[in-house]
Amino acid sequence: MVTTLEHGCYLINGNTLVPDDAEAAAVLASNGVSEDAAKSAKENTIAYGILKEHNTSGNMEKLCVKFDKLTSHDITYVGIIQTARASGLEKFPIPYVLTNCHNSLCAVGGTINEDDHVFGLTAAQKYGGIYVPPHQAVIHQFAREMLAAGGSMILGSDSHTRYGALGTMAIGEGGPELVKQLLGQTYDVDMPGVVAIYLEGEPKKGVGPQDVALAIIGEVFGNGYVKNKVMEFVGPGVEKLSADFRIGVDVMTTETTCLSSIWQTDDTIKEFYEIHGRVGDYKELKPGKVAYYDGLVKVDLSSINPMIAMPFHPSNVYEIAEVNRNAADILADVEKRARVSFGDSIEYSLQDKIKDGKFIVEQGIIAGCAGGGFENICAAADILKGHFIGNDRFTLSVYPASTPIFMEVVKNGAAATILETGAILKTAFCGPCFGAGDTPANNAFSIRHSTRNFPNREGSKVQNGQVASVALMDARSIAATAANQGVLTPATEFDGELKKYKYHFDSEIYKNRVFDSHGVADPSVELQLGPNIKDWPKMSELPENMVLRVVSEIHDPVTTTDELIPSGETSSYRSNPLGLAEFTLSRKDPAYVGLAKEMRAAQDALVEGKDPIAAWGELKGVMEVIGKKFSGVNNDNVGFGSTIFAVKPGDGSAREQAASCQKVLGGWANIANEYATKRYRSNLINWGMLPFVIEEGELPFKNKDYIFLPGIRDAVKNKDEVIKAYAVAGDSITEFELKLGNLTDDERQIILDGCLINYNRVK
Known part of the structure; x- marks a missing residue:
């Protein structure tokens, strides 16, 4: 299904893999690759080319990178701007987008969340940025729709800053790295290794991007195979995937601990840019005739089945069918893992999830940068059509990743199909991904097409005796489970039709609501600081x-x-x-x-x-x-x-x-x-x-x-x-x-x- 190579490999003409072993020289020669071409093959990856264009050091072993654009959300941009202000910031030197998709709800009462939003708006006006109001779009969907460009680089203060499927090398880092970019400094890093993610075959019906992503994470996380490296997606299987499917896999590369990701691009991605009115930002990207990779992850798409990442990590991966066959043993293993983290502070058991031999869950969520895409929601609607989620404990919430997506599923009828099942459709919000929305009941089990399922990530508080469990699944299998009123069900058991829906992007939504300075700063604007917004305290230098x-x-x-x-x-x-x-x-x-x-x-x-x-x-x-x-x-x-x-x-x-x-x-x-x-x-x-x-x-x-x-x-x-x-x-x-x-x-x-x-x- 997913396998790795112990050493590097060559890729010839985008299709032929040659492991870097004792026979490599002969195989390369037989394919017309000269010795000189083999020696320079490391420079022929897509990643190397993009990094070279953005490196300012003149030394490709010690990179000093300047990014094209920056993006942050409302639990990071205040601290970033406060830090930059303390260092003399006068103007954003490159496009900087401030989105509002994390603190969209006033979760703790008072005015502090909306105070942050007003601070963000006045900062965008004062320093020449772009401000996306709450509920318009989650940070990464807005970046896909409006910021990504072929061959460019984006730095974001969120770990899931990944736009590789669109030809943009994006990196998620802590706020201080964005501060450096705002002050004209560089992102300094050793040249990362580049690992080929070689896709072949085609996904079977009912298998979605989260299934592919979880299969990859399960293979490479534990051994650190791609840690701090760039994952470069190549191979004949890429063209078999839609743009939304690629995006859904790509965003989850963060959970492998890789540095970044990039994909070969084609007419499917060109069409994505056309749909969004930005065809000029498309760029064809592919490896050179012979490219060398520091490792290889080979993915047979046709062999992947619906997957589930059991609590409490995206790498704790099983096939859903296996969980249904061996639920008692697998749940016992989850309980054992939980004791390592929770200790004796709380009683934690999942055995009550097995009823009459079936695995029962209490909640389903399809949301955020991973799950809230157009195709995921439409596929879920197809699977849910004609069913209802029941009036017992099971609930289902669906969050389109942006208002343009929300509008389109309203227009094509998918929204109505979802709502009539008893599910709830909500606005663009990242809350379910980090514990600020749809927190389950104590001891409940939630299945989510989101990015993470760490302990406490769903909002429970172990120190108060409250704990729930989150498992990651694809929207398709979440919908199949919802149609089965909470009985864990893989989407491959759905025997109806999964239709292909045409997406129409309405750019007027953002034109009418998003503030865009077009890079023009207005120093006369006063930053509006609410009472909760504080400066950083003074800090001492390192003593002797x-x-x-x-x-x-x-x-x-x-x-x-x-x-x-x-x-x-x-x-x-x-x-x-x-x-x-x-x-x-x-x-x-x-x-x-x-x-x-x-x-x-x-x-x-x-x-x-x-x-x-x-x-x-x-x-x-x-x-x-x-x-x-x-x-x-x-x-x-x-x-x-x-x-x-x-x-x-x-x-x-x-x-x-x-x-x-x-x-x-x-x-x-x-x-x-x-x-x-x-x-x-x-x-x-x-x-x-x-x-x-x-x-x-x-x-x-x-x-x-x-x-x-x-x-x-x-x-x-x-x-x-x-x-x-x-x-x-x-x-x-x-x-x-x-x-x-x-x-x-x-x-x-x-x-x-x-x-x-x-x-x-x-x-």
Whole structure:
């Protein structure tokens, strides 16, 4: 179904694969490929060509990328603009779109969500941007409809910034990386590996894009096969897929932990641009005659069946038919996995979902950048036609990804078909994807065509004894399950007709409502700041020596950004750094905030010229132990802060707040065996935090121990490969080693200055 190659491969004429093994040279020669052509084949991928056009360094091994466009939504753009303002922003130098699809609802009461929206509108007017009001479109659908262009690059402050199917290489990063672009700086990254995603065959009836995506994720996530690489979709199977189908697969590439994605383009994509009135933005993209890839994922589309990603990760993948055959065993495995994350804090069981031998679910959701596409909704309507979802516990909600899509399904009758089943049709909103809409009942099981199913992602609160489960499925199988009134059902069991619907895009909808400055800034406009919108607090530069307290120790195999800073109702506080910080690790380690504040109090006292030991008395004994070995350490050359340990933190969202909240609480570092994503590590660096790596094995410290880092400032400045550290517990002090990994010169200076804001102020 989906297989990977252990090494690289060549692709000849877009169809012939030649593994890079002992026989490669002979096979290449027999296909008319010269030795020189083989040597330069790495430069013939689509990805290499696009990156070369956007690289400003002159060195294709060390990229300094400038993007064509930027995009953010309403839980990221306030912090980004506030950071850029603090660094001297006067005008958006490239098109910057501010969408409003996350805090569209006033989830916590009061005016704070709409205050953010007004801030966004006035920012677009003042700095020359584009403002998309709430309920008009989810961020990624607007980008597909209005921003994507063949061969271009877009940077977005949302992890699912993926427009590769349309020929746009897009990357989702934390807010500070957008700040750099707004200030004329670059996105600095080593040349990523490029992995061919070779598609062949054709999907069977009832199989949708989410099924293909989940099959790929299940194969490559666990082994990190495409981690921080570019996934390049090629092969004869591409032309068998509609534009919407390709888009649906592409958006889910984020869940593989790849850096970005790009697809070969053809007349199907050209037609997409024609439909949207932008045919001039189409560009044919395909690999060169002979292209070399660092890896190969081979996907036989015809062999893929309806899939389900069981709780609590998109990689926990099964065929739906397998779940129905072995529900008890698979649910027991989910419960076992849940105990790793939840511990004994909550009772969690799914065995009651099996009734009379059938797997029963309570909720279906088709929504957002993954599920809310035109073809997904029309296919769901075809499957639902003539059925009703029942009047028991099962519910179904459908969210078109944009108002133009909503209008079209109203015009073609799909909306009426869906509504008459008892399902609900709602406006464009990302809430169900991150826990701010359609939260299920306690212990309910929700099936969703959305992007993620991490713990707490659906809005439950484990610390309050509330937990629900989310599984990812394609819209087609969700509709089949809804037609069966909640009995888990693959769409391949649907024996009716899945029609082909023509899409007509109405551009007047956006012309009549979206504010577009066309790049013209109006400095006379005053930013409107609601009472919840706060500036970033002042942050200190990295001291000569550092005392860290370990304030959380997490041994889960992977820690998501949802666990570092919860989503859902907390999103409304993302315009208030100190207010939001109160939620840090609240659903994973509720003691964290209090422990971190104790160390922040010591650092605050130090900055104010007061005695840090008076602010946090436990430091007296710690400093005495350190002083016996390092006699020169005193208040003039030391800093105090906190750190967390996690095995593999940062999977999931691009949200910078996963790092910034730690920083404003006095965090100076993370310690990990590895980082799940580049974007989380970049967030740490941009907020002046040390991204330490420690070798796997027994830790030399435990939670609430202290770590002393002598000469840490010089170690960063001098690019030391190994950082000497000392664990302080009671009267003992134990030496161990940490590493920082590769850092650019600018990244080192950002850490030295204390954060990106300070770095830009110094510049």
